[in-house]
Amino acid sequence: MEEVRLDAEGLRARARRAVDESPYTQADVARELDVSRGSITQALNDTSPRLEKLRCRIVELLEPCEVERRRTFVLHPND
Incomplete structure (x- = not known):
């Protein structure tokens, strides 16, 4: 996975896609993140x-990456 830069809306969309494409329900994700x-x-x-x-925590939970918070959001691959 290559580095991806996202704005705030892009991060929201990425988190939504990560949940939608995962085998987990929103309730499962909530339990895992204790929210x-x-x-x-x-x-x-x-x-x-x-x-x-x-949103950063959701993406980090469901995708093999670490999210670095800046003005834009950067996803670093976990190799």
Whole structure:
């Protein structure tokens, strides 16, 4: 996986896609991250910047990468 740079909307879309393409439900992801299912739903649908940290955690949980927070978001492959 190559390095990918995302803006805030791109990160939200990536988190949504990661959940949609995973075998896990939003409830499963919420349990794994120790947050409510409603928080996961909100992070995937709401554009609020206050949910960026949770979106990063969702992507890191479901994809083989580490998310580096900057003005843009950078996904580094885990080789």
